[in-house]
Amino acid sequence: MTNSSRPRRPDVTTVEIIGGPEAxxxxxxxxxxxxxxxxRRHRRRILxxxxxxxxxxxxxxxxxxxxxAAKPIVDVVVAVPDITAEEDYLDGLLAAGYELRVREPGHRLVRTPARDVHVHVYERGDAAVHEYLxxxxxxxxxxxxRALYESVKRDLIGRRWNDMNDYADAKSEVILAIKARARAARP
Known part of the structure; x- marks a missing residue:
């Protein structure tokens, strides 16, 4: 869909969280x-x-x-050719019933109205996609x-979080350690 002759636009420079923080x-x-x-159902819906x-x-x-164990929210990542060309992907996702939640540099997040599926959109080649995988x-x-990560999540989920992002941030240390082992284990 993206026209390769179209000049690339600058990306957004601020973080916009539609609806503000959520507990x-x-x-x-x-x-x-x-x-x-x-x-699989949402993959088909997105495609x-x-x-x-x-x-x-x-x-x-x-x-x-x-x-x-997990929060019952299915996360999906979509890699697009140009994150700044929102008309190539965002309009279609919104028309398919997803709602825009986050617009920030290099990343858009749409989700279902029930908030049980989060779709993270990045530009193809973005390091974040590689890190998720x-x-x-x-x-x-x-x-x-897997057991270590679950143990940390169980400990953290028992606390009060005024914003889901704070819970996610609290897992960063263990995630970084696991990813370091993952890189070291590669041939």
Missing amino acids: LTVGLSDYDARWPEIY DALAGADVDVEHIGSTAVPGL LLRDHLRTHADD
Whole structure:
């Protein structure tokens, strides 16, 4: 969909969170074998909404790791050719029923009205996409790190969080350590 002759626009320079901070109101659920099917349904919905667009779609986050407890929110990452060309992807996602939640440099987040599916949009080649897949793939194959990550999540979820982003930030230290082991384990 993107016209390669079109000059690239500057990306947004601020973080816009539509609706403001939201308290974390969901707890952890044991792994649910329905999560991959929910992902597949939304993958199809996204591809239909972006018909003809050159995008990559992947299931990320804890719901993408069999056996891992997770907040019951399925995370999807979509890589697009040009994050600044919102008309190539955002209009279609909004028309498909997703709602814009975050617009920030290099990243857009849309989600279902029920808030049970989050779709993260990045530009193809963005390091964040690689990092999501690195963590997902490592946790799928390393039970010790999967158990460690779940233990940290269970500890943190028991606390009060005025903003879901604060909960996510609190997991950063263990995520960085697991990703370091994932990189070291690569051939």
